[in-house]
Amino acid sequence: MIERYLLRYFLAVVEHGNFTRAAESCNVTQPTLSVGIARLEESVGQRLFHRSNRRVDLTPTGAQFAEHARRIEAQFNLAEEAMKQHRPDAIVRLGVLSTLPTAIVAAMAEALAELDGIRTEFVEGRASELIDRLDAARIDLAVTMEPQGRHREQFEPVASEGYALALPAAHPLAQRQSIAAQELADNVMLVRRHCELLAATSQHFTARGVRPFFAARSRSDDRILALVAAGVGVTVMPDCFSAPGVARVPMEDFAHVRTLGLLVRKEGAVPEACVERVRGVLRAGIGGIWHQQ
Known part of the structure; x- marks a missing residue:
């Protein structure tokens, strides 16, 4: 069986007409390439090149073999490309x-x-x-x-980021620079059940005597924001959250980050x-x- 690297050596010699340049193009030494060509000629049982001091030319058998070698190499390349396209991500x-x-x-x-x-x-x-x-x-x-x-x-x-109140844009306190928990005593609250600061937020309001009515509890921040925008209530969220119809205002003495x-x-x-x-x-x-x- 003829190995593929021998076909590449052969085609490199055909292209360059010189063993030295062919070896350079294949990233091997000239003796290595010469041994490979000799092994190829031994496999096919025919001389493939006329060798001279100046140039290497194909024999009639070599010219015929070159046609097959080019087709085989082209099919190898097509097969490799096809496998790359189907390689799992x-x-x-x-x-x-x-x-x-x-x-x-x-x-x-x-x-x-x-x-x-x-x-x-x-x-x-x-x-x-x-x-x-x-x-x-x-x-x-x-x-x-x-x-x-x-x-x-x-x-x-x-x-890093802090936390702030999320209020309806039409809320009377929406334009304030900051809001104290006591100012929300009569407000309806929305609970983000998955909030990492849920306990700290509850303690903050309770310590200031604020025990609001909770209109909704949800693990969906998108739903909580929609309810805020609809005017249902207010909540505490990380600063990165925003939505149309929602105002973000810091809460006094709530410095969690x-x-x-x-x-x-x-x-x-x-x-x-x-x-x-x-x-x-x-x-x-x-x-x-x-x-x-």
């Missing part, structure tokens, strides 16, 4: 914090879709759930809050191009403090 399992705005997650999806050969699987969860999935190798990259414990050293902080960033399951688990795209979208979507790498 690499899958990156991206864990995203459930309290990230939909617009930011959508922007990440759009940025990652631009990368050839990579498909993204999105997995939503709370910060603790994303850590568990990283440990179990069920996700490769997490966009999450700064963790405590052993994962803190591997965490790459990207941006969250730091968002990246956790990779292990070094090399995610192509750097993916990490760069996710990092860039997160930094652009969070309008607070940026962290340098």
Whole structure:
């Protein structure tokens, strides 16, 4: 059986008419190429070249063999190209914090879709759930809050932001620079059940004697924002959330901040191009403090 590299040596000599230049084009030494040509001639049982000091020419048999060699090499190239087109894409399992705005997650999806050969699987969860999935190798990259414990050293902080009230745009206090909790005593509240600051928010209002009526409890930030815009009530959300008909106003004496960033399951688990795209979208979507790498 004639091996493919021998056909490449042969076609290189045909193209260059010289063993030295042919060897250079094949990235081998001239003796290696000469041995290969001799092995090829031994396999076909015929001399393929007339050798002289100045040039190497095809014999009649060599000219006939060259026609077949070109067709075979062309078919090899076509087969390789076809296999590349059908090669399965690499899958990156991206864990995203459930309290990230939909617009930011959508922007990440759009940025990652631009990368050839990579498909993204999105997995939503709370910060603790994303850590568990990283440990179990069920996700490769997490966009999450700064963790405590052993994962803190591997965490790459990207941006930090605060929390503020979300009020209907027509709310009497919507134009204020800040609002005290006591001023919302008679307001209807909406509860974000998945909020990482749910307990701290409840304590903040309770400590100031505010015990409002809760009109809705939901794990969907999009639904909460729609209810705020509709005038149903007010809530507390991270600064990155916005929507038409919703005003964002800081709350007095509520200085909580969250730091968002990246956790990779292990070094090399995610192509750097993916990490760069996710990092860039997160930094652009969070309008607070940026962290340098």
